[in-house]
Amino acid sequence: MTAVDHDTSATLTLYRLHGCPYCERIARRLDRYGLPYTSRFVAGEHSQRDAVAREAGTRSVPVLIDPDRGVTMAESGRIIEYLDATYGGAGD
Template sequence: MSITLYALDGCPWCEKVHDALEAAEIDYETEWVAALHSERDGVKRVSGQRAVPVLVDEERGVTMNESANVLEYVDSTLASS
């Protein structure tokens, strides 16, 4: 899958990104991360930090964090594709 969202269950910022991806009818895969930051090695490997949400768009070579940035990217780039 080209789009992967690293998210934490119950995270309100992650839910906003999920909702935006769903509303734009974008196919994506979710990688659920551990609640403890110290156990988030997978997200650290791809983004260099342990916070979520993180969106990885392999097709465009984009990896980004911060929900506001991700939401803007979904709206301006992915939804218009």
């Protein structure tokens, strides 16, 4: 499944930065599990990342929001662990 900016069936939201290898790692894991998600691309400058700061309390990406489970988290390693534990799988 491919991420789209306005996927009405998606419940997961991934805040990401173009060209960020950590963000791409999360996107690949979401795709592996066939999870629909919405990508929200952020500005390159931390000072311009107000939307993600409001949602997650951080200006760093990636950030994954899973509202169905009340989860908002940053840091790619933690996000991968969460996706594996929640949606099945055993790491890379």
